[in-house]
Amino acid sequence: MSRHPLTFQVLAQCKTTKAKCSLMTLPHHVVETPVFMPVGTQGSLKGIIPEQLEQLNCQIMLGNTYHLGNRPGPDLLESCGGLHNFMGWPRNLLTDSGGFQMVSLLDLAEITEEGVKFKSPYDGSECLLTPERSIEIQNAIGADIIMQLDDVVSSTVSGPRVEEAMHRTTRWLDRCLKAHKRPESQNLFPIVQGGLDPKLRTESAKQLMEREVAGFAVGGLSNLFSGGEGKDQFWRMVHLSTDLLPNDKPRYLMGVGFATDLVVCCALGCDMFDCVFPTRTARFGCALVDSGQLNLKLKLFGQDFRPIDEKCDCSTCRRYTRAYLHTVATIETVACNLITVHNVAYQLRLMRNIRESIMNGTFVEFIFNFMDTMYPKKDFPVWATDALRAVNVDLIDRTKEQNPDS
């Protein structure tokens, strides 16, 4: 019997990789994992209404505590029964702690043992976000999963600061747990830190696992994500973290990502993901397809009368052509609605296909097909090849015994 308002049942485990397909129950709705959570920063998914998200069978989405804590603020949200009511979203919500946004959005954010000190962007006054305050705001917002305030350190930083942040994150977790006023309806997840140091990561996971929590997040890696050398270190830390964290509790990889990242990180054993990319790129007129992105603003789409994706059954692809979207992309706001719907549909369908293939024991085959479609010239990113090899999938030499799932 779970002490938390969350149950997590593993339905199928891939016999080759660390991927698994599970069913998570949260107060507002079930969630099939692995799951991708679209980001609705300020209490709405930009340009689409909740009913459209429900139609796409989105089961959980994100809200940002930093933004919501400012506008409309926790008092208002509390008075109207929480963000679910306020924005008319009947399914699950997850909120982050607000810490990451602060450090990345604000100048002069200073981190002390007390909390994150910063200057208010509205009136320049000095503010302090403590673990207690973050939880207080998240309690008012009322999300089904809330995140601890962690001491986030850029992964480009090395040295004693990383170790300091790792230990402080544990201390802040304890403060968050103590301050949490609604443990019967909101699940508080800790965040594994430790930068790129395997020893520190291991220590972080060990410490966090000593606390009684419903799930774990892996943090401090999402800024490594935009390619290059960073990606190699990124996957190694993910792989290490999932080896440490228990299999019977959800593992949330924060801030990830693009389609390839999702496929690989599912293979590495992650269950939950979030990223602004699909919704943000939609606003710039870019539609997601299996081979990457279509920049619909390009003239070459002017007389392309096919839908974005002939195989896609979203409401946009059933009715609108690339040619029409070309005329309105970034010009009329309706384009934002149409392309966002498609991009969210794309991400959710990708996850559904991943889940189905895990259930059917064909996840490895799925990985091959996916990678071949995304990289038709077989120029697979090195990091992805390495990461998959670490979980017994060899993209290059497919004749090798892959130990296909039976």
Add this chain to the structure above:
Amino acid sequence: MKFTVSLVAKSSARLGSLSEFTRIPEAVLETPLLLLHTRGAAVPHLSYDLMQMVSTENHILQMPLVTLVDHTKNVKAFGKGIAEFAGLKEYLNYVSVQDSGTTTPEGYHEKNSISLWTRGGRKLIDPQTYITCIEALKPDMFQAIVDGDTTSNSSVKRVRRSVDDTVKFAGICADLKEKSEVLKDTPMLACITGGYNIKERLRCITELKGLGVAGYVLEGFHTNGESATNLSWEDLEPVLTETLGSLPDNLPRAFHGPVTPIILLKLVSKGIDIFDATFPWLVAERAGALIFPNTLPKGKAPITETLPSVKSPALIAQNERDGSLGNENNKDELVDRVFEINLKDKLYFNDTRPLVEDCSCYCCRKYSRSYVHHLSATSELQGPILLMMHNLHHYINFFRSIHLAIREDQLQALHSTLEQFVTSRRSGKLDD
């Protein structure tokens, strides 16, 4: 297309219908008719699915060529017309010349052509090019190309020139239409221009006689956008009376532009049959929600809230009482906001009521003013979406009330209700 007048009220208001459109023969649209204004062949902010949540009835979309002309080449290659190109083939569509919701710059006249101000800059269009564009778009109805660039301040010379050009253009359009395989059976509305000069208006009508047209658009009273909202009825009325008196009764008359609901009712009483939904759109663009009474009062007066006053003189600055920080729309445009509430106003920060009590639109059934305020204050795209859904819903219901009022000879009562609302709002006390 067929236009039938079924009833004429004691004023000159008419109840009628447009029907027998070739492409959708079963569609019957009651007049006075509300065209759904579009830009880029989309109702602003609303995809097809969202439009269906506002209304599942038949509508005619108004598609200003100015928002489509950059893409007519692609629509032509598509070959099946703009409605299907834009994923909206279930709706009838009417291609007009200018975007009546956006102010058209005055001047810039050249021989034999008009200026269309597109995103890419100014495009000169002559009647031949215009008809070529219309052929590519294959609409169910279209407006003849027109020089409607006159206001109450225009010189006689300008007014005269606008009539000369409009008549000449109409002739060329009619001629080319006759010869066009694509357009020969497509109804065309001719334009009556002449500014506020009765003599010129009558001259325009005389010189257009004999042209096979399906109806008339009364242009030249404003240059679109806010200039339509700021029309003076005093100036307009006598010209309108004379003009309409000289037009045949059996053809529909259209008046484009975001006129206020009160002017709209006055225009209905004069015998105008077709309007567009630019006013609800402009209100949504400035984070406004329409709240004016859009139905006939039934029995005892309903309890209404005390709305924040919108004082006389009739115009207040756009950013007065604006709860937002930095507003991108920095022009100090004076707009009359007496028919709406401004959701950017901090007043609505924790107002848990819907935009309009008892409104059955999607937004009012589901969300609070507080939420819409939050969306407006944070410039979230969902804000204009919800406001547009509400405002269109409100306006569609307004038109239903107009039909009922004409049928039951209650148009004057509807008008009085609106006048009383405006008066009380101008002098009203501030909300608590």
